[in-house]
């Protein structure tokens with residue numbers, strides 16, 4: 001499974017509810033850190049535009065893209 005998170009708006013996509021939920025960046029950081037320590041092939045955190053990003057109409061690059 002993969003987690004979709006928007007670091008800009010501190011939101012996480014919850015597949016069970018098929019909706020973006022407010023999620024503290026601190027928790028996302030902790031989950032990401034845990035994942036990096038214990039890599040699971042079926043689990044990944046993906047930076048993705050949430051519905052707020054899409055509502056703003058601003059295209060977003062992935063966090064890996066150098067500025």
Ligand SMILES: [Zn+2]
Nearest residue numbers: 006009050053
């Ligand atoms: Zn967003």
